[in-house]
Amino acid sequence: MKIIRAEHLGMCFGVRDAIALALATAQREPLTILGDLVHNETVLAELRARGIRFEHTTAAVQTPTVMVTAHGASERALNATRQRGLNVLEATCPLVHVAHRALAKLVREGFHPVIIGKRDHVEVRGMTEDLAVFEVVLNEDDLEKIPEQNKFGIIAQTTQPIEKVRALVQRLRERYPNSEIRFVDTVCQPTKQRQNAAVALAQQCDVVIVIGGAQSNNTHELVQTCSQFCPRVYHVQTAADLRAEWFRETDTVGITAGTSTPDSLINGVEQQLGLGVNEIG
Numbered sequence: 001m002k003i004i005r006a007e008h009l010g011m012c013f014g015v016r017d018a019i020a021l022a023l024a025t026a027q028r029e030p031l032t033i034l035g036d037l038v039h040n041e042t043v044l045a046e047l048r049a050r051g052i053r054f055e056h057t058t059a060a061v062q063t064p065t066v067m068v069t070a071h072g073a074s075e076r077a078l079n080a081t082r083q084r085g086l087n088v089l090e091a092t093c094p095l096v097h098v099a100h101r102a103l104a105k106l107v108r109e110g111f112h113p114v115i116i117g118k119r120d121h122v123e124v125r126g127m128t129e130d131l132a133v134f135e136v137v138l139n140e141d142d143l144e145k146i147p148e149q150n151k152f153g154i155i156a157q158t159t160q161p162i163e164k165v166r167a168l169v170q171r172l173r174e175r176y177p178n179s180e181i182r183f184v185d186t187v188c189q190p191t192k193q194r195q196n197a198a199v200a201l202a203q204q205c206d207v208v209i210v211i212g213g214a215q216s217n218n219t220h221e222l223v224q225t226c227s228q229f230c231p232r233v234y235h236v237q238t239a240a241d242l243r244a245e246w247f248r249e250t251d252t253v254g255i256t257a258g259t260s261t262p263d264s265l266i267n268g269v270e271q272q273l274g275l276g277v278n279e280i281g
Contacts, residue, residue, distance in 0.1 A: 001253050001277065003252075003254075004204070004205060004252060006255065006256035007193075008193035008197040010258075010259070010261050012188075014070050014096070014188075015070055017093075018037055019038070019043065022052055022067060023050060026047075026050050030063040030064070032065070032066045033055075033066070033069060033091075034057075034061070035054070035056055035122055037069045038216075038260035039215040039219075040262070042237070058077075058081045066087070067089040068089065070092060070093045070096070072096040072123060072127075074125070075130050076129050077126070078090075096126075096158055098186060099155055099158055102155050103184075106155070107131065111151045111152060111180075112134075113155075114172070115154075117156060118138055124136060139168075148176050150179060151181075152172060154182070154183045154184070158188040159191050159218035159259070160187055160191075161191075162192055169183045194218070194222060194259065198222050201254040201256055202227075202228070207232040207234070207246060207252075208226040208233045208253070209255050210226060210236070211256070213261070216260055218260075222257075226256070237265075239265075239268040242269065242280045243280065244277050246280075249276070253273055
């Protein structure tokens with residue numbers, strides 16, 4: 001088999017910085033992280049092994065210091081945590097902060113807020129919990145349910161594919177041609193790079209392996225993108241998930257990975273593939 005890596009893949013700077021902050025803090029004092037720091041079980045297991053605790057509610061926190069994940073949180077959630085007397089560390093990705101500020105500015109200027117993303121995703125919850133009214137859309141069916149407004153202000157979850165986002169913005173413009181619509185592109189550059197690289201990879205491969213956590217939104221988006229250009233696309237979390245029946249010796253196999261996937265997992269998958277079909281699975 002011939003094995004090709006995408007030009008851009010794997011862990012982004014926001015995730016690397018969040019992990020580094022967590023590890024450095026845990027060396028000095030007990031630490032609890034609110035929610036999953038990143039959506040990758042291997043990374044979370046390594047953090048637990050360093051003594052870092054994970055809780056999903058502030059009430060359950062038993063350490064003086066608590067960390068907000070790379071996905072960010074609302075001011076309401078942050079204030080509630082501080083009111084408990086906890087020391088709050090923010091590992092929020094700087095590009096998620098950019099999206100929060102863009103949304104707040106649109107609201108201040110009188111635009112009805114629309115967020116393109118997954119309603120139940122932690123990043124989107126962090127964007128919307130401070131808002132009295134808002135819309136969250138992920139597809140055209142969601143968009144069709146939005147009532148007409150004089151002014152729409154649109155941002156996106158940072159890990160959404162930019163082409164899908166632009167298509168939904170255009171559809172809203174067509175649906176409400178008399179409304180003022182302002183779109184602020186908040187899809188992060190690492191996501192764009194990985195999506196574009198995934199397209200280029202899938203176009204030249206017989207099989208694409210996408211490495212990432214089961215709950216990782218951007219990994220799922222990479223799977224969907226690659227599936228548009230390659231007939232065989234498989235999502236794995238580690239090399240142990242690879243199956244021999246997916247491959248032929250003559251295949252060109254592409255590898256890409258989500259933004260919370262560490263280099264060790266990518267290298268492990270590549271090494272396993274390099275052993276050949278008979279050694280997989």
